[in-house]
Amino acid sequence: MLSKEHLLVSTFELDGIKNDLLNMFCKAFANEPVSFYFHNARHKVAQKLHGNFDNEYLKEIDEKYYNGFNGVTLFKNSLFITMIYAPFHKILVRLAITMMRKTNFSVSLK
Numbered sequence: 460m461l462s463k464e465h466l467l468v469s470t471f472e473l474d475g476i477k478n479d480l481l482n483m484f485c486k487a488f489a490n491e492p493v494s495f496y497f498h499n500a501r502h503k504v505a506q507k508l509h510g511n512f513d514n515e516y517l518k519e520i521d522e523k524y525y526n527g528f529n530g531v532t533l534f535k536n537s538l539f540i541t542m543i544y545a546p547f548h549k550i551l552v553r554l555a556i557t558m559m560r561k562t563n564f565s566v567s568l569k
Contacts, residue, residue, distance in 0.1 A: 467544040470498075472537055492545040497538065504535045 460468050473481070485495055507528075510521040 465545075465547055467546060468541065470539055470541045472539050474538075494543040496541040496543070498541065500537045500539060501534050502537065504533050506533060506535075 462468055488495075507525055510517070512518045512521060
């Protein structure tokens with residue numbers, strides 16, 4: 460998506476990624492006009508694994524185990540990363556410097 464400030468913004472869900480890889484990924488963009496925001500969304504889930512057992516004892520244990528979750532709300536944490544890219548950052552900085560030079564812009568500190 461393109462923001463009002465002409466920034467490219469994109470959000471992805473991260474699933475099953477290790478912190479080491481995430482750190483390496485972010486460091487790869489250290490000298491680029493890119494920012495990262497991490498979001499943790501906690502939401503309700505209705506999850507039940509269905510076991511197929513030939514053994515009656517295992518069926519009974521499976522049933523009792525999952526019956527223990529009846530009436531309990533389960534939650535899942537989902538990690539999202541939002542990447543914000545400023546493609547015109549360098550161009551705008553150069554343009555501002557050029558404009559300041561052309562107009563003899565100077566700042567005096569008092």
